Amino acid sequence: MSKSFENYQKRKLISSYFSVVLSIALVLFLLGILGLLVLNTKKMGDHFKEQITISVFLKDSAKEVEIDQMQKSLSMAEYTKKAIYVSKEEAAKQHTEELGENFQDFLGYNPLKNSIDVQLNADFVSPEQIATIAEEISGKGYVDEVSYDKPLVGLLTENIKKIGLWILIASGIFTFIAVLLINSSIRLSIYSKRFIIKTMQMVGATKTFIRRPFIINNIKLGILGAVLALIALGGVLLYINEHFKELGLFEDATILVVLLVSVFVLGVLISFISTYFATQRFLNLRTDELYY
Secondary structure, eight states, X not given: OHHHHHHXXXXXXXXXXXXXXXXXXXXXXXXXXXXHHHHHHHHHHHHHHTTOEEEEEEOTTOOHHHHHHHHHHHHHSTTEEEEEEEOHHHHHHHHHHHHSSOTHHHHSSOOOOOEEEEEEOGGXXXXXXXXXXXXXXXXXXXXXXXXOOHHHHHHHHHHHHHHHHHHHHHHHHHHHHHHHHHHHHHHHHHHTTHHHHHHHHHTTOOHHHHHHHHHHHHHHHXXXXXXXXXXXXXXXXXXXXXXXXXXXXXXXXXXXHHHHHHHHHHHHHHHHHHHHHHHHHHHHSOGGGGGO
């Protein structure tokens, strides 16, 4: 009978530990994903900004020397990521491939112009800066027109700011919820041992002596939960890097190290703080209050 009860207690204890570890792992995993979004918000925003292109259309009278000089000066400009010369013949070929038919057969000539497509650095993608750049380029005598998608630039800039703000707000809310969830799981596991805590206190054990094994045990559970969260987070990082290489997640190792270390430290820290205050609460209760 006693052996059966002992096995029951062990299963109950293992179940309690498992629920605590699982809660910590899931919560830390979600926090890690949010942290990944926060740390890479600028990088993702920059990726979309750098898809914005300014098309510089050149006059037919522009000399080859002027075109070469223009391309070189644009390539070396601080706002330029890439400057590519597209001849009118290449542009016609691209249009034909997109349309599925040769428009020159109908018109009898090629109405397109030689152009230089300027892909901008993300720091210079804003309505004001692009307008200044376009005005500067338009001042060249052999430039016929400077074209870019003005509504898209304004919309992109505005939405990136909004997304960054909402990600920060969501991260703050979820961090608070995460702390509450981990704290609740640990408090429930300690609640089941409240009579043991009070018994030890009644026979003369100090609060520090009683609290220590609970803290050590739950820190171990926190470490285990953090390790499981990091393994899952590592799998997600590898998947994202494999399918979205343009984000370059592994280009800056410092960001990843900070993220992974933060998740681990957070798991240990929350476990310690939650256990400390949970045990303190039961240590301060009167014996008759343990039944409520």
